[in-house]
Amino acid sequence: MTRKTAVVICPGRGTYNATELGYLARHFPDPALLARFDTLRDGQESLRDLDGAASFQLSRHGRGDNASALIFAASYGDFLSLDLDVVAVTGNSMGWYTALACAGAVTPEDGFHIANTMGRLMTKAPGGQLIHPHMGEDWRPDPARKAGLLSSVTEIASRPGHALALSIDLGGFLVLAGNDAGLKAFETATPPEGRFPMRLANHAAFHTALMAPIAAEGQSLLPESLFQTPRLPLIDGRGQTWWPGAQTPAQLRAYTLGTQVTEPYDFTAAIRTAAREFAPDVFVLTGPGTTLGGATLQSLILSNWRGLSSKAEAQAANPLLSMALPDQRPLAGAQS
Structure with missing residues (x-):
């Protein structure tokens, strides 16, 4: 049987909340990899402790240095659990760092290091x-x-x-x-x-000129050697596709640590490109959270995907699989 084709969409900040507490314990498929992620958080609270806390605290779990790491790990774990034919990967805002790892443009550990480093820097960002x-x-x-x-x-x-x-x-x-x-x-x-x-x-004032000092600091900490050409097509926050072998690691680093930090992130354009260039059977939203589903359907309406023009039509045609929903997770091939 032919597997469904899928564009994978990785969420950004604000998606790990009270209902997501324990997400890694429930779903992350590779304990050894999760342990390696925690090793990279030298001097920071471990993912296991954060995810296994007795209660959710916005001041703790929602802080940039913790939220970015939790979201990256949850999202990448869901990607590892997929059993679909992934034709392209994209993300929203911080989800770009996860998308890099899913597309093979960085290793999982280096992707986590990038997300964790930028999340830590964002705790002192203005605005x-x-x-x-x-x-x-x-x-x-x-x-x-x-x-x-x-x-x-x-x-x-x-x-x-x-x-x-x-x-x-x-x-x-x-x-x-x-x-x-x-x-x-x-x-x-x-x-x-x-x-x-x-x-x-x-x-903070993400994706604006106010982030220029954060971009500069990130560039000083994260070398070009972390990046490589992606194995899967990768759609960025301008709606442009990074094709395997078509760009250099230096170009990918310049966009990741420069352009997308200080310039607007166009998630709507990313979904338009995903729909028009790759025409997947389904759009898979990795966890944590489900809040990106509405924005994805709205983006498909704005892209005139299959003639959709309203909420009722989009929900009736719903091409989304949300891995954070227990009834939809098995449809993406995940076992837990």
């Missing part, structure tokens, strides 16, 4: 993030609304002492990042919609 929708509850595209929100961002960023920019184009949401003055100005200028605009806890 913050908030998230706000540009689609309605029916998920129908509204380009004018999106343009209006981005116009407001540009106007606020022009004010003295205000930093604000697009951080992640996330399906039907805009993730914005900046300093406190910029974020507060957007919150004041934007009519509330339920819980939005919503600040994201333990997040």
Whole structure:
């Protein structure tokens, strides 16, 4: 029987929460590899202790140095558990580091080292993030609304002492990042919609120019020797594909530790490329968490994938497998 083709999507920060506590104990398939990951966290709390804690603490588990390591390990463990024909790999934001390992552009240990190092550096990064929708509850595209929100961002960023920019184009949401003055100005200028605009806890001004010092420090700590040409096609945060053998390790490092740290991450474009260039049977969302599912379906709507134009149509056609859901995990070939 021919196996289904799949594009693997690795999640970013904010996906390991209270319901994910114990995810590694339940699902990680290679205890020896997990032990090697913990060895790389010299002087830091072990993944086993974090994952095995009696209760979830946002100040502990959600902090950059811990969250990045937990999410990388959970996501990469799910990738190892897959039994599908993976045709390409992508990710959202921090998920790019996991995608590198899944695609073979770094070893699992080096990918973990990169994610752990950048997560540790992010604990001292400036600014913050908030998230706000540009689609309605029916998920129908509204380009004018999106343009209006981005116009407001540009106007606020022009004010003295205000930093604000697009951080992640996330399906039907805009993730914005900046300093406190910029974020507060957007919150004041934007009519509330339920819980939005919503600040994201333990997040810095990721994917903006404010991260330039973090990018420079990461480059000083993470050499080119960690990188190699990928074995699988790898779709980045611009929607561009890194084909096996087509780029150099130096180019991959420059993007990973430079461009994607300081420039906006376009998850919507990544999914558009995945759908149009690779046309998989399924899109597999690795754990932890399930929150990226909505953004992926919204991105497929915005890409006009198979003519989808609304939430009802996308959910009816649902091409996603979420490995964090017990009933869907076996469909991806995972045994646990």
